Amino acid sequence: MKKFDVQTYLEEKGDLLDGLILSFMPPEHTHPGIIHEAMHYSLFSRSKRIRPILALATAEALGCPAETVIPYACALEMIHTHSLIHDDLPSMDNDDIRRGKPSSHKIYGEGLAILAGNGLLVQAFEILSRENGNPAKQLAALHCLCRAIGTEHGLLGGQVMDLSLQGKPFTEDDLAYIHSSKTGALIEASVVGAAILAGAERPVLDNLREYGRKVGLAFQIADDLLDVTGSPEKMGKKTGKDEISEKATYPALFGIDASREKACALVEAAVSELEWLKEKGEVLTELARFISIRKF
Numbered sequence: 536m537k538k539f540d541v542q543t544y545l546e547e548k549g550d551l552l553d554g555l556i557l558s559f560m561p562p563e564h565t566h567p568g569i570i571h572e573a574m575h576y577s578l579f580s581r582s583k584r585i586r587p588i589l590a591l592a593t594a595e596a597l598g599c600p601a602e603t604v605i606p607y608a609c610a611l612e613m614i615h616t617h618s619l620i621h622d623d624l625p626s627m628d629n630d631d632i633r634r635g636k637p638s639s640h641k642i643y644g645e646g647l648a649i650l651a652g653n654g655l656l657v658q659a660f661e662i663l664s665r666e667n668g669n670p671a672k673q674l675a676a677l678h679c680l681c682r683a684i685g686t687e688h689g690l691l692g693g694q695v696m697d698l699s700l701q702g703k704p705f706t707e708d709d710l711a712y713i714h715s716s717k718t719g720a721l722i723e724a725s726v727v728g729a730a731i732l733a734g735a736e737r738p739v740l741d742n743l744r745e746y747g748r749k750v751g752l753a754f755q756i757a758d759d760l761l762d763v764t765g766s767p768e769k770m771g772k773k774t775g776k777d778e779i780s781e782k783a784t785y786p787a788l789f790g791i792d793a794s795r796e797k798a799c800a801l802v803e804a805a806v807s808e809l810e811w812l813k814e815k816g817e818v819l820t821e822l823a824r825f826i827s828i829r830k831f
């Protein structure tokens with residue numbers, strides 16, 4: 536049997552997703568052209584597409600046709616891109632480079648960058664509200680996604696704490712909240728939402744939720760580490776910013792080696808949640824391992 540190569544898998548699924556995401560977008564020159572151009576600019580810049588790839592891989596592991604989760608997967612990428620555009624704004628992280636290119640507000644100005652981000656968020660929910668023939672599962676996946684981006688334990692809550700604790704003392708609990716909410720929650724929802732659409736029920740859903748939760752936290756620890764040790768060219772953004780902005784990060788609290796160990800331990804714990812899937816869990820296993828050793 537051919538050995539699974541995660542890099543090739545990421546490239547192939549990334550190319551496939553580019554075309555699918557495009558098919559769910561208003562064309563770039565739709566009136567008013569400037570907003571659609573700005574939405575396309577950020578959405579089709581170089582990205583790993585890890586969230587939709589996790590959704591596709593979850594469906595695959597559960598033996599569900601990709602078509603069932605494709606709209607959800609594409610919506611995930613739009614919401615993620617929305618969060619990146621807003622995160623880069625001068626009023627938030629003030630980043631000039633994203634996905635290897637000038638950030639949205641550097642090209643279009645702040646007003647349009649805010650609107651382009653909002654445009655992607657609304658487009659995601661427009662896709663998610665399209666009839667799919669199974670309203671109960673659709674609603675359950677939608678609910679999972681809304682929780683993941685909300686203010687309690689989702690992207691919004693995590694971002695609020697990330698901004699609030701900048702330059703201030705923070706605890707391990709603060710850090711776990713920020714990372715699991717700001718980044719982990721959407722990664723967890725990539726897996727859990729896809730599993731819901733694929734018809735998974737307890738205890739399968741619980742196992743996959745734990746996998747997603749651990750992978751999500753490991754993903755942000757790896758991101759913290761790459762800010763210290765990574766290459767700006769490979770990352771497509773400036774590095775070394777967390778220390779300057781006095782951000783709450785794992786390396787700041789535990790140092791590089793201990794943070795690396797934490798990320799690896801989380802990934803292996805995530806992988807152990809997949810044992811029952813046997814060989815069907817191979818792709819999700821390799822994606823989790825890629826997350827802790829990634830260089831971009």
Ligand code: GRG
Pocket residue numbers: 581582583584585614615617618619621622634684690691694717718754755758831
């Ligand atoms: C979604 C309603 C709503 C609000 C968003 C601005 C904001 C609130 C949150 C910011 C969250 C954020 C930017 C977290 C960082 C997550 C992270 C590690 C991003 C990098 O993800 P990658 O490496 O990037 O997957 P690519 O470019 O490969 O997609």
